[in-house]
Amino acid sequence: MARYFRQVKYFMNNNNPDLSVCIAGVKFSNPVIAASGTFGYGKEYAGMVNAAELGGVCTKGLTLKARTGNKGVRIWETPSGLLNSIGLENPGIKHFIRHELPALREMGAVVIANLSGATIEEYTEGAALLNGTSIDMIELNISCPNVRDGGMAFGLDPARAASVVAPVRKACSKPLIVKLSPNAPDIKAVAAACVNKGADALSVVNTFTGMAIDIKKRAPVFNNITAGLSGPAIRPIALRITWELAAAVNVPVIGLGGIASACDALEFLMAGAAAVEVGAATFCHPQTMIEIIEGIKGYMIENSVSCLNELKIKRQQ
Numbered sequence: 001m002a003r004y005f006r007q008v009k010y011f012m013n014n015n016n017p018d019l020s021v022c023i024a025g026v027k028f029s030n031p032v033i034a035a036s037g038t039f040g041y042g043k044e045y046a047g048m049v050n051a052a053e054l055g056g057v058c059t060k061g062l063t064l065k066a067r068t069g070n071k072g073v074r075i076w077e078t079p080s081g082l083l084n085s086i087g088l089e090n091p092g093i094k095h096f097i098r099h100e101l102p103a104l105r106e107m108g109a110v111v112i113a114n115l116s117g118a119t120i121e122e123y124t125e126g127a128a129l130l131n132g133t134s135i136d137m138i139e140l141n142i143s144c145p146n147v148r149d150g151g152m153a154f155g156l157d158p159a160r161a162a163s164v165v166a167p168v169r170k171a172c173s174k175p176l177i178v179k180l181s182p183n184a185p186d187i188k189a190v191a192a193a194c195v196n197k198g199a200d201a202l203s204v205v206n207t208f209t210g211m212a213i214d215i216k217k218r219a220p221v222f223n224n225i226t227a228g229l230s231g232p233a234i235r236p237i238a239l240r241i242t243w244e245l246a247a248a249v250n251v252p253v254i255g256l257g258g259i260a261s262a263c264d265a266l267e268f269l270m271a272g273a274a275a276v277e278v279g280a281a282t283f284c285h286p287q288t289m290i291e292i293i294e295g296i297k298g299y300m301i302e303n304s305v306s307c308l309n310e311l312k313i314k315r316q317q
């Protein structure tokens with residue numbers, strides 16, 4: 001009899017693996033999340049991507065007041081990558097709450113508000129405003145390389161990261177993900193400081209600081225000189241950081257950076273990520289995230305994996 005039940009369980013798991021994941025008490029139907037700044041507020045992809053099929057949608061970076069973003073060139077293709085210098089263009093948190101959130105909420109995926117600011121006060125006030133809404137989680141962006149004040153400046157150093165995470169934690173009761181910068185000299189120390197001040201999860205990574213020069217003009221391409229590099233070029237480094245942080249902290253780690261296929265996503269899940277975010281790949285092929293979800297499911301069926309946790313590589317103590 002026991003053998004029969006084992007067989008039934010095997011059959012059920014094998015054909016219907018559980019792709020759901022719970023992060024800080026929030027249940028995602030699958031581990032694939034649209035990364036901030038690459039999926040707008042969801043409606044931009046209406047008719048192309050059914051957001052209800054995604055695990056979650058992370059909004060474009062939001063700030064207390066509307067921002068027009070950076071002048072000049074904002075996007076520059078590189079081999080296997082993309083440099084961007086958007087500068088956090090967004091309509092402001094109040095506008096988001098009134099005009100974007102209702103439709104995004106209706107789409108059915110977990111809603112994560114990506115929050116940025118130039119000062120600690122701006123971050124804190126923004127968190128308090130978002131706390132009174134129906135969003136599911138906040139992703140605190142202390143890693144944007146494309147703004148002069150705030151952003152990545154808070155994410156490079158453990159003490160500065162703690163100085164913003166602590167008051168934001170106090171200002172809101174929503175589950176808090178902190179998005180870290182790969183440009184930090186010691187990202188493990190920054191991660192520890194964030195967790196110590198109340199981060200419920202971490203997402204790694206935001207973009208790497210890079211630059212490009214226009215040889216015809218003999219001048220830097222971007223007005224800010226530097227910009228943020230994303231795409232497949234950064235994937236092996238993002239994977240290494242995910243692997244290291246997953247072992248170093250006791251909160252879930254969300255992995256991202258150059259994920260463009262189910263195989264890429266599986267590498268991050270095996271490295272210990274609880275979920276993944278997909279960014280620049282959606283620009284090339286809007287269906288990427290849907291295909292990744294199907295691909296993860298297919299892999300799990302083929303390899304008799306019943307839940308995501310089983311994918312994680314077991315490490316020697």
Ligand SMILES: Cc1cc2nc3c(=O)[nH]c(=O)nc-3n(C[C@H](O)[C@H](O)[C@H](O)COP(=O)(O)O)c2cc1C
Nearest residue numbers: 035036037061084141205206230231257258279280
């Ligand atoms: C055009 C563009 C805009 C972005 N805007 C934001 C943002 O507002 N907030 C944020 O935390 N990350 C932002 N990012 C970073 C992505 O969310 C992601 O961390 C990074 O691109 C690495 O993932 P990828 O290689 O899959 O794109 C942006 C990336 C791109 C390409």
